[in-house]
Amino acid sequence: MAKITIYSTDGCPFCVKAKSFLAEKGIGYEEIEVLPRSNGWKEMKKKTGSGSLPQILIGDEPVGGYSDLVHLEASGELSQKLGRAGKEEVTPLYDVIIIGGGPAGLSAAVYAARKVLKTLLVSEDIGGQVAWTYDVDNYLGFSQVDTADLIAKFEEHVEKYGVEKLVGVGVKTLELTGKIKKVITGDGKTFLTKTVIFATGKRPRLLNVPGEKELIGMGVTYCSTCDAPLFADLDVAVMGGGNSALEAVIDLMKVAPKIYMVSLTPITGDEILQDKVISSPKVEIFSEYKILRIEGKSTVEGIEIESLETGESKKLSVQGVIVEIGLLPNSELVMDTVKTNRIGEIMVDSGCRTGVAGIFACGDVTDVPYKQVIVAAGEGAKAALSAYDYIIKQR
Amino acid sequence: MAKEFLSKKGVEFTDYDVKNDKEALKEMKKISGGALRVPVISVCNNVLVGFDRDRLEQALSCFKQSSKIE
Numbered sequence: 001m002a003k004i005t006i007y008s009t010d011g012c013p014f015c016v017k018a019k020s021f022l023a024e025k026g027i028g029y030e031e032i033e034v035l036p037r038s039n040g041w042k043e044m045k046k047k048t049g050s051g052s053l054p055q056i057l058i059g060d061e062p063v064g065g066y067s068d069l070v071h072l073e074a075s076g077e078l079s080q081k082l083g084r085a086g087k088e089e090v091t092p093l094y095d096v097i098i099i100g101g102g103p104a105g106l107s108a109a110v111y112a113a114r115k116v117l118k119t120l121l122v123s124e125d126i127g128g129q130v131a132w133t134y135d136v137d138n139y140l141g142f143s144q145v146d147t148a149d150l151i152a153k154f155e156e157h158v159e160k161y162g163v164e165k166l167v168g169v170g171v172k173t174l175e176l177t178g179k180i181k182k183v184i185t186g187d188g189k190t191f192l193t194k195t196v197i198f199a200t201g202k203r204p205r206l207l208n209v210p211g212e213k214e215l216i217g218m219g220v221t222y223c224s225t226c227d228a229p230l231f232a233d234l235d236v237a238v239m240g241g242g243n244s245a246l247e248a249v250i251d252l253m254k255v256a257p258k259i260y261m262v263s264l265t266p267i268t269g270d271e272i273l274q275d276k277v278i279s280s281p282k283v284e285i286f287s288e289y290k291i292l293r294i295e296g297k298s299t300v301e302g303i304e305i306e307s308l309e310t311g312e313s314k315k316l317s318v319q320g321v322i323v324e325i326g327l328l329p330n331s332e333l334v335m336d337t338v339k340t341n342r343i344g345e346i347m348v349d350s351g352c353r354t355g356v357a358g359i360f361a362c363g364d365v366t367d368v369p370y371k372q373v374i375v376a377a378g379e380g381a382k383a384a385l386s387a388y389d390y391i392i393k394q395r
Numbered sequence: 396m397a398k399e400f401l402s403k404k405g406v407e408f409t410d411y412d413v414k415n416d417k418e419a420l421k422e423m424k425k426i427s428g429g430a431l432r433v434p435v436i437s438v439c440n441n442v443l444v445g446f447d448r449d450r451l452e453q454a455l456s457c458f459k460q461s462s463k464i465e
Contacts, residue, residue, distance in 0.1 A: 167396075218431065230420065298428055320431060
């Protein structure tokens, strides 16, 4: 790509305009400051034939001042002169790119848009983890709301401000250390931005046993609230010993004839939930057992478990395996760039700042305690406002 | 999300609520080789388990071809 050189001087408004115009388009340039009638200025006049400032050169070719630059861009000639592919659009520079479309990311989008920041939201889905539940009973203003309706309302709110969205696409890599950051998506597109808000949430932890990956969706699931009704009339095993596992068992008690609960540790969840589970004749508990493998050709046919105490193994015939052994933060992309805690959550301060200039994080991917929809939404708002403050101070 | 995607594409579809319709659940398991996950999307002769934008888009191309023939 041809290089752009700008001759400028202090207190020259069109020099400032020309520079910010290029920055907005994500086009790099070299600036040479010259005082009128200095040697540098004389050299500029020789190269361009003009003594007014700014003077802009693309490669060795003088193209004029600010208005000439705008004209070139509007006619599409700027791209050609720069040696970019003729039809390719010049990549815009975003103020903020939000990664993640759960309550934190969507709330950040609303706040960013209301501050008139040029915003792009990139997410594999809309709703995030909240979409794994059927209803929400503790979001202020909604004593009981269908999750799909709540997410639709969130999305509607974001759409009202016309935020650009890229949904169904993941982020492949990030370059976060420069002043202008790069977000490269799974489909190979590059986006430039001044700030990034990381709102990628969490994902279920896997068992990492043979047969698990092969049988996902064919009896293996990580979302009992979503999928429990599908296990009607089937025998199932629930992996885990905490509240989520107990809730999964309770959901399944309504539809499945036999439920095995398999936990590495003694059952640890709330007593009310434990009582419900223990008193059900449908449930058989194997605590301090580990799972060795999931068996089945095309669908789940059974599991093999082993007692931690005696080492004795056992086969259970089940058609479903519901895994509820906790969540992992989706922080891998920024692990090397920002500080994370022992369990991989991004550490943020009270303004959702990560410690790396221009990089903010919010919601369940952070170390902020209490993973709740309302907390995530609040954190998203804070992250966007912090990003706004950051951008203002950079000007 | 799959439903929204199809609507935006202007594709007509029939929606079966397998959580409340045991017959539909049975049919879903049959056509998908025993899938216990939603959504299961049947397009032309393809059955897709789960929502994957790219795969669904690819599957829909058969639909476009067949409607062109018409």
